[in-house]
Amino acid sequence: MTQLTDQQERTSKELVANTGNFQADAVFRLILRIAAVAVVSMLIWMALVVAGESLPSITKFGLGFLFDTNWDPNSDAFGGLSFVFGTLATAFIAMAFAVPVGLGIAIFLTEDFLPEQVLTPISFMVELLAAIPSVVYGLWGIFVMIPVLRPLEQGLSGGSSSGYSLFTAGVLLSIMVLPTVASISRDVLKSIPRSLRNASLALGATRWETIFRVMLPAGTSGIVGACVLALGRALGETMAVTMVIGNTAQIPNSPFAPGYTIAALLANEFGEASGGLHVSSLFFAGLLLFAVTLLINVLAEIFVRRVSLERQ
Amino acid sequence: MQTKKWTRRAFATLAALIALTSPIAIQAANALDLNGAGATFPEPLYTKWFFEYNKKNPNVKINYQAIGSGGGINQITKKTVDFGASDAAMTDEELSKAPSKILMLPMTAGAVVITYNVPGVSSALKFDRETLAKIYRGRIVKWNDPKIAKDNPGVKLPDQSISVVRRADGSGTSFIFTNHLSAISPEWKRDVGSGKTVKWPIGIGAKGNDGVAAQVQQTPGSIGYIEYAYALSNKLPVATLQNLEGKFVSPSVDSISAALEGTKYPENLRAFIADPDGAASYPIVGLTWLLVYEKMDDSAKAAELTKFIDWALTDGQQYAKPLQYAPLPASLVKLVKQSVSQVK
Numbered sequence: 001m002t003q004l005t006d007q008q009e010r011t012s013k014e015l016v017a018n019t020g021n022f023q024a025d026a027v028f029r030l031i032l033r034i035a036a037v038a039v040v041s042m043l044i045w046m047a048l049v050v051a052g053e054s055l056p057s058i059t060k061f062g063l064g065f066l067f068d069t070n071w072d073p074n075s076d077a078f079g080g081l082s083f084v085f086g087t088l089a090t091a092f093i094a095m096a097f098a099v100p101v102g103l104g105i106a107i108f109l110t111e112d113f114l115p116e117q118v119l120t121p122i123s124f125m126v127e128l129l130a131a132i133p134s135v136v137y138g139l140w141g142i143f144v145m146i147p148v149l150r151p152l153e154q155g156l157s158g159g160s161s162s163g164y165s166l167f168t169a170g171v172l173l174s175i176m177v178l179p180t181v182a183s184i185s186r187d188v189l190k191s192i193p194r195s196l197r198n199a200s201l202a203l204g205a206t207r208w209e210t211i212f213r214v215m216l217p218a219g220t221s222g223i224v225g226a227c228v229l230a231l232g233r234a235l236g237e238t239m240a241v242t243m244v245i246g247n248t249a250q251i252p253n254s255p256f257a258p259g260y261t262i263a264a265l266l267a268n269e270f271g272e273a274s275g276g277l278h279v280s281s282l283f284f285a286g287l288l289l290f291a292v293t294l295l296i297n298v299l300a301e302i303f304v305r306r307v308s309l310e311r312q
Numbered sequence: 313m314q315t316k317k318w319t320r321r322a323f324a325t326l327a328a329l330i331a332l333t334s335p336i337a338i339q340a341a342n343a344l345d346l347n348g349a350g351a352t353f354p355e356p357l358y359t360k361w362f363f364e365y366n367k368k369n370p371n372v373k374i375n376y377q378a379i380g381s382g383g384g385i386n387q388i389t390k391k392t393v394d395f396g397a398s399d400a401a402m403t404d405e406e407l408s409k410a411p412s413k414i415l416m417l418p419m420t421a422g423a424v425v426i427t428y429n430v431p432g433v434s435s436a437l438k439f440d441r442e443t444l445a446k447i448y449r450g451r452i453v454k455w456n457d458p459k460i461a462k463d464n465p466g467v468k469l470p471d472q473s474i475s476v477v478r479r480a481d482g483s484g485t486s487f488i489f490t491n492h493l494s495a496i497s498p499e500w501k502r503d504v505g506s507g508k509t510v511k512w513p514i515g516i517g518a519k520g521n522d523g524v525a526a527q528v529q530q531t532p533g534s535i536g537y538i539e540y541a542y543a544l545s546n547k548l549p550v551a552t553l554q555n556l557e558g559k560f561v562s563p564s565v566d567s568i569s570a571a572l573e574g575t576k577y578p579e580n581l582r583a584f585i586a587d588p589d590g591a592a593s594y595p596i597v598g599l600t601w602l603l604v605y606e607k608m609d610d611s612a613k614a615a616e617l618t619k620f621i622d623w624a625l626t627d628g629q630q631y632a633k634p635l636q637y638a639p640l641p642a643s644l645v646k647l648v649k650q651s652v653s654q655v656k
Contacts, residue, residue, distance in 0.1 A: 072511035074504070142526050162475050162531055164516045247480030247517025258516050264480075268519060271380035272482025272508045274406065 047290060054283035056276055065284060071249040073273070078281035080288055082249045086166060086259035087289065090241060091234040093170025093255065094177055098234075099227055101174075102181025107211060109182075110189040123186065130179035138243030141172045146244060157256035164246035167255040172244055173237055177230035184229065188222030189215055217311075221304040228300040235293055238263040262289040343370070344616050349377040350384020350397030353484045353539060354600045357420055358397070360631045361624050368623075372616050381484050382508065388414065388603045394613055396603035399484020400508060401582040413606040415655065416582050417648050418599040419624060420637040421572055423540040423563045424489045425596070426551035429528050430455055431470055436562060438463040440554040441595075445497035447474055447535060449504075450514035455533060463560075470533070477527045477536035480517025482508040488598035489537045495586035496595075506586075537596075540568070541636035555595040556587050567594035568638035577647055597638070607656050618655045625649060 057065065061078060068079020109123050149171065150163035192215060200214040201207075216223070246258020247268060262285045273279045348358075355378040362374040379387075381398035388396030389410045401416045426444070428437060439447070443459045446452040452459055456469040479486045490506040504510050518527040521542040528536040528548070540563050543550050552562040561567050571588035585597050602621065608614035625648055629639040640648070 070511075073509045074507045074511065139526075142530055146530060160473075162516055162534075164527070242480065242519050243523065247519070248515070249511075260517075268481040268517070269509055272382035272484075274382045274385060274403075274508070278509075 047287075050283055050287050050290060054280055054287050057280035057284040060277065061281070061284075065281070066288070069249065069251055073269075073275070073278045076275070076277050078277065078284075080262070080281075080285050082251050083260050083262045083265050083285055084288055084292065085251050086245065087235055087261040087263070087292065089166050089255070089259065090169045090173055090245065090261055091231055093167060094173035094234040095227065095231055097171060097174035098177045098181050098230060102178050102226075102230070103185055103216075103223065105178075105182040106185035106189055107215075109186050110215075111207070111211070123183065126179050126182050128179075129175065130183075134176065134237060134240040135243075137172060137176055138240040141168065141240060141244040145172060153256040157254050161254075161256040162246070162258070164244055164258050165256045166245065166252060166259040169241045169245040169259070169261070170255075172240055173234045176237060176240060177234050180230040180233060181226050184226035185219070185223050188219040188226065191222075192218045220307050224300055224304050224307075228297060231296060232293055235289065235296070236263050238267045242267055262286065344372050344612060346372065346374045346395070346613060346617055346620070347376075347393045348374065348384075348395040348397060348602075349379050349387045349393045350603070351381045351399045351484055351600055352378040353381075353399045353422060354397065354420055354637065356541065357632060357635050357637050360635065361620075361628050364628070364631065365620055365623060369619075372620065374620065380482070381487075382482060384603065388605075391605075391609070394608070394610075395617060397601065398603060399598060399600045400487045401584075401599075401601045402603060410605075415604050415606055415651050416580060417602045417604060417621060417651060418581055418583075418640060418644060419602050419621075419648075420629075420632050420640065421568055421585075421597055421599045422637050423568045423594050423597045424485055424492075424537050425540045425543050425563045426535060426537055426553065427525065427528055427543055427548040428535040428551065429532055429549075431472070431532050433467055433469065434549075435467060436549065436552050437467065438552045438554070438560050440560075441496040444553065445493050445500050448476060448478075448493060448513070448515070449497070449500060450476070472533040475531050475534040476515035477518055477524050477531070477534050478512050478515040479520075479524060479537075481519050483520075484508065484598065484600070485521065485537070485539055486510065489596060491584050491586045491598070492596045544636050553595050555591070555593050556589055557591045557593075559591050561592065561594045563594045565633050565636060565638050567592055568597050569641065570594070571597040572599075572638060572644065573641045577644060581647060581651060604652075604655055606654055611656065614655050618652050621652045622649065625652075 057078065061068070065078065065080050066084065067081055068077075069082045070077050070079045071082065072078075105126055109119050146163040146168060149168055150161070153161040153163055153165060153167060196214060196218060197210055200210040205213065241261050242264035245261060245264060247260050247264060248258040249260050249265075250257075252259055265285055266282055269278070270282055273282055355376070358376050362376060366373055376397075381400055384393075384396035384398050385402055385406055387393045389406070391411070396414075397419075398416075402414065407414055426439065430437070437460075439460070440463050443452060443463065446459065453474055455472050455474055461467075461469055487506065487508045490500075490504065490510050493504070494501040494506045504513060516527065518524045518536070521538045524536040524538050525542065525546055525548060528534045538548070540550075550563055552560045554560050570590050571585055571593035574588050574590035574593055575583055575585050577583045581601075583599065585599065587595060588597060604617065604621075608617070625640070625645050629645075632639045
């Protein structure tokens with residue numbers, strides 16, 4: 001023990017001398033703890049308020065709310081099925097377009113197809129899509145996208161479509177969530193060690209085999225994370241969707257017919273809702289949106305864990 | 313050095329700002345603030361009134377948030393504002409939830425008009441009572457339907473589907489419109505009824521007057537209902553409609569005023585003019601109300617608010633017409649003034 005080096009002795013002395021820093025540490029830890037608790041309790045508080053406000057509707061309609069499409073404030077009859085359906089359907093359409101395209105962009109931007117000077121502006125522009133306010137997307141949807149999509153939708157639906165539809169809303173959403181998918185996936189692919197790719201190429205794999213067999217599987221958890229974030233935005237997007245979806249409470253028989261989402265319903269009816277049951281049913285619909293988002297996040301988490309377990 | 317200079321400049325600016333704003337701050341402390349919230353429909357006129365009134369009475373500043381009639385009713389019930397505003401007045405149930413008696417004071421009136429986008433049609437279309445209700449019930453689905461053609465001789469109507477556009481958000485405009493449809497069509501009254509949000513039999517929902525207008529302009533073959541003032545300022549085509557006496561009348565401030573003249577007002581002044589009398593009356597009109605407690609908590613505020621309402625009912629009415637709101641008839645102004653005089 002006499003072998004205690006100078007170095008060690010000095011360190012321990014410094015530690016004793018710097019007790020002030022220990023206090024700073026404790027304060028810092030406390031601040032962090034408060035911040036963490038604040039975030040969590042905010043979420044719980046919101047959930048409790050929404051659940052509390054929807055109580056009259058829950059007791060009146062119960063689970064039947066989930067299986068009823070009738071929404072008639074005049075006769076105090078409320079059912080949320082058409083809104084849940086519309087929310088899931090538009091988000092599904094959005095993801096069906098955004099994931100392949102976004103992933104394609106991410107692969108394109110991380111492979112050396114083009115020189116860096118060209119790639120940087122492209123990735124910057126993709127990210128810029130995220131900076132456009134959603135009301136601008138909505139206006140663009142009404143004045144540009146619908147006139148373009150209308151002939152297509154009318155052709156596919158036998159002439160009955162007005163252009164305001166689940167499909168239109170889904171396509172608009174896919175553009176809105178594209179930067180989320182593309183830029184996070186790009187970062188994920190970029191962060192995969194070069195040695196992995198080089199090893200694959202050294203074993204004789206082609207570029208495509210490397211991308212699909214090595215790069216994408218290695219980035220799965222990050223890419224799924226990107227998709228979940230994008231899905232969250234697609235589920236909750238309000239303004240742009242309500243401007244192009246047609247706001248009709250029904251389960252349409254075609255994707256080219258108007259529908260309604262939970263977020264759009266809340267935006268449209270909350271301000272003028274009078275009568276306790278109407279307001280309460282709107283809260284109930286909000287609670288469902290909460291539940292749907294939570295469920296999807298949990299499923300994604302389980303999926304990511306399973307994939308990384310398999311890898312190990 | 314650079315930072316020091318910068319800091320000094322920042323301080324100088326700050327000092328100048330404080331020096332500049334302090335007289336205003338002192339003035340604001342003396343002024344009386346009245347806060348209101350509610351209907352979006354009369355907002356342009358209210359804003360004009362508050363601005364003009366403040367010019368004449370710098371000691372009173374009135375703030376108004378156009379959050380919607382439902383929000384206005386909620387806030388006045390909870391007393392978070394000094395006055396509320398609503399296009400649908402208040403129901404008996406809503407009145408009973410308020411802590412004390414609320415007076416409903418009609419301030420101005422407007423109309424709801426039918427706009428459309430029919431390729432090849434440039435003249436004003438006419439719709440009779442039955443046709444209008446049937447279009448909105450989805451019983452008339454083509455523009456060249458004989459029922460439409462009968463009232464529009466000489467107009468070449470296309471063989472195109474009618475695309476019905478309606479409000480998706482709860483609104484006083486929808487309330488006035490569905491109120492009229494309920495009055496002219498027993499089937500509408502039975503199946504749909506009237507309200508700020510109803511279960512529409514058909515149609516595509518758009519958000520706000522601007523949303524309906526944009527959707528109608530963008531969709532060939534569409535028809536929609538919007539506020540008169542909005543249609544006028546955006547130069548949209550408006551339909552001529554048939555009134556109770558069978559006459560076809562186009563919307564104008566005069567034809568709205570005629571509708572107000574022909575109405576009998578109950579003691580609480582809650583009159584929904586669902587289907588006005590009079591040959592010159594435009595059929596779809598509605599009043600909009602201020603909601604004020606008969607006994608206000610703050611007597612100084614009560615005095616200033618009644619002064620303002622008196623002014624709005626007399627001198628203020630001149631600002632209505634340029635903004636396409638109808639001035640109230642003298643008989644109604646008298647009734648409202650009587651009611652306001654009870655505010656303490």
